[in-house]
Amino acid sequence: MTSSSKIAVRELPLFPLPEVVLFPTRPLPLHIFEFRYRIMMNTILESDRRFGVLMIDPVNGTIANIGCCAEILHCQRLPDDRMKLLALGQQRFRVLEYVREKPYRVGLVEWIEDQPPAKDLRPLASEVEQLLRDVVRLSSKLTEQNIELPNDLPDLPTELSYWIGSNLYGVAPEQQALLEIQDTVARLEREAEILTSTRNHLAARSVLKDTFSNMG
Numbered sequence: 126m127t128s129s130s131k132i133a134v135r136e137l138p139l140f141p142l143p144e145v146v147l148f149p150t151r152p153l154p155l156h157i158f159e160f161r162y163r164i165m166m167n168t169i170l171e172s173d174r175r176f177g178v179l180m181i182d183p184v185n186g187t188i189a190n191i192g193c194c195a196e197i198l199h200c201q202r203l204p205d206d207r208m209k210l211l212a213l214g215q216q217r218f219r220v221l222e223y224v225r226e227k228p229y230r231v232g233l234v235e236w237i238e239d240q241p242p243a244k245d246l247r248p249l250a251s252e253v254e255q256l257l258r259d260v261v262r263l264s265s266k267l268t269e270q271n272i273e274l275p276n277d278l279p280d281l282p283t284e285l286s287y288w289i290g291s292n293l294y295g296v297a298p299e300q301q302a303l304l305e306i307q308d309t310v311a312r313l314e315r316e317a318e319i320l321t322s323t324r325n326h327l328a329a330r331s332v333l334k335d336t337f338s339n340m341g
Contacts, residue, residue, distance in 0.1 A: 137177045137194065137218065138165050139230040146300035147178040147193040148287040150279070153212045163206050165229040170200060177218060177234060180301050191237070191305045193217050214287075217304065239283060239309050246282035249313050254278070256320035257289060263327035267334060286312040293319065 140162065147153050157166050169176050179192035195212035202208050218234040225231050258274065265272040279285045290303040290312070299319070306312045 134221065134233060134235050136224055136231055137175065137234045138169060139177045139179055139192070139220070139223075139232050140165070140195075141179045141181045141188045141230070143181045144183050144297040145178065146180045146291070146297055146304055147195055147212075147214045148291040148300075148304060149193060149214045149216060150284050150287050151214045151291040153178065153195055153214065155210045155212060156207065157210060158205075158207045161228045163208065166197070166200070166208060166210065170197060175215070176212075177220075177232065178212075178214075179220070180297055183297065189301055191217060191219050191301075193304065194234075214291075237307060239307050239312075242282075242309055244310070246309055246313070249310065249317075250282035250285050253289065253313050253317050253320065254285065256317060256324060259324045260320055260327060263324060263331055266331055267327060282313060283309045286316060289316045289320075 145153075157163055165176065174197040175194055176197075177192050178195050180189045181187070182189070194215040194217070196215050197210050197212050199211040200208055201210075217237050219237055220232040220234055222233050223230060224233055261272050261274055279288050286303075286309055290300055293300055293303075303312055303315060306315065
């Protein structure tokens with residue numbers, strides 16, 4: 126933990142993004158072209174390289190109250206003052222209030238963390254990982270593409286829960302709900318439900334595909 130993470134409450138520049146939910150330990154590539162966010166990133170690069178990412182709900186346009194702090198790892202400057210950034214998710218936070226809105230949002234935030242686990246999480250984590258592998262295997266079979274999980278899939282249950290949350294596609298509200306859970310067990314259990322449902326759906330499609338291909 127860096128010294129800045131020990132401060133219970135701090136001001137943080139905020140970057141709302143449509144349907145983007147950043148999780149701790151996960152990378153976030155960004156292309157910065159809007160004027161106010163170019164100002165923001167230049168300011169951040171001169172300080173501690175940290176900013177907060179909040180999801181904008183695509184349906185009603187509201188900005189989430191809980192997000193994830195990001196730290197800029199690399200910055201590539203492009204013509205017209207645009208820039209490409211690679212940031213990494215750090216700790217989660219809750220917005221207590223907005224300090225200012227212009228030229229970009231700055232909020233007063235407090236850090237939030239998962240509760241300490243009351244039991245060994247490894248059995249649940251390995252069950253969730255197996256579900257993940259089943260989903261990938263069935264997806265590969267259905268799409269006839271070689272889809273593989275990375276070799277460096279996180280071993281730690283909490284990091285695994287963040288990895289899975291960040292790799293769910295097209296379900297930003299579900300990802301936001303996972304980000305807001307402050308209990309690794311509850312997050313993994315919810316992911317087990319999502320993956321079980323996905324696996325069953327893919328398995329049914331796979332059976333249908335096999336049936337039709339055998340009839341051919």
